[in-house]
Amino acid sequence: MRPRVKLCGMTRVEDVCAAVAAGADYVGFVLVESSRRRVMPSALGELVTAAAPARAVCVIADEPLAVARGLAAAHPSVILQLHGRESAEYARALAGDGVDVWKAVALSDDDDLSRCADFPAVRLVVDAAQGGSGRLCDWRLAAALALRRPVLLAGGIGPGNAVAAWRATGAWGLDIASGVEDAPGIKSVQKINELMAALRSLDKEQ
Numbered sequence: 001m002r003p004r005v006k007l008c009g010m011t012r013v014e015d016v017c018a019a020v021a022a023g024a025d026y027v028g029f030v031l032v033e034s035s036r037r038r039v040m041p042s043a044l045g046e047l048v049t050a051a052a053p054a055r056a057v058c059v060i061a062d063e064p065l066a067v068a069r070g071l072a073a074a075h076p077s078v079i080l081q082l083h084g085r086e087s088a089e090y091a092r093a094l095a096g097d098g099v100d101v102w103k104a105v106a107l108s109d110d111d112d113l114s115r116c117a118d119f120p121a122v123r124l125v126v127d128a129a130q131g132g133s134g135r136l137c138d139w140r141l142a143a144a145l146a147l148r149r150p151v152l153l154a155g156g157i158g159p160g161n162a163v164a165a166w167r168a169t170g171a172w173g174l175d176i177a178s179g180v181e182d183a184p185g186i187k188s189v190q191k192i193n194e195l196m197a198a199l200r201s202l203d204k205e206q
């Protein structure tokens, strides 16, 4: 069975619709100020609505807890992906409100792996040091973490290496931004379809 797919960094309703039509399981919106894919909170409603039946994931980094809570209250169906240096307590507070929390982690060595293995989040997203950079993360460390809990693998994945990324790590899901873009925040329907076709080929395997 193919891994779950999150297509991230959407800024346009038409791209969200293309991702959902192609079979994406999750659609991501980046609210991080420094991101070239930044979506303003005021634009989220329309994008989140367009994402159904895929689940919307809002990516935030080092926001005050009140801001994260406000976002979750305004859009109760979304997953919050914490992409900064948020603490376990921060994540637990959101989970206590009933929010599904994902946490992005960058792994440089086995110590990083031990440190984040028990982080209180529904899923860990193993990414390169900088989100949305198109750079690969360490697949060996990602595979080791994937043996301990379900993870999404992110960083530099696209139609040409998605199947290899999954085979190398056994990741529960793949998280892709720049690999299916024409420009930051502008998705390519052709690349989305190529990616999903490559991953669907895994469904034929036993």
Ligand SMILES: O=C(O)c1ccccc1NCC(=O)[C@H](O)[C@H](O)COP(=O)(O)O
Pocket (backbone or CB within 6 Å): 007, 008, 009, 028, 030, 032, 034, 035, 036, 037, 038, 059, 061, 083, 127, 130, 131, 132, 133, 134, 135, 154, 155, 156, 157, 175, 176, 177, 178, 179
């Ligand atoms: O995508 C961004 O611009 C971004 C900026 C700052 C923090 C996180 C960001 N993206 C989060 C994601 O979940 C991306 O899908 C993930 O980093 C993979 O990106 P890419 O290497 O471009 O596939």
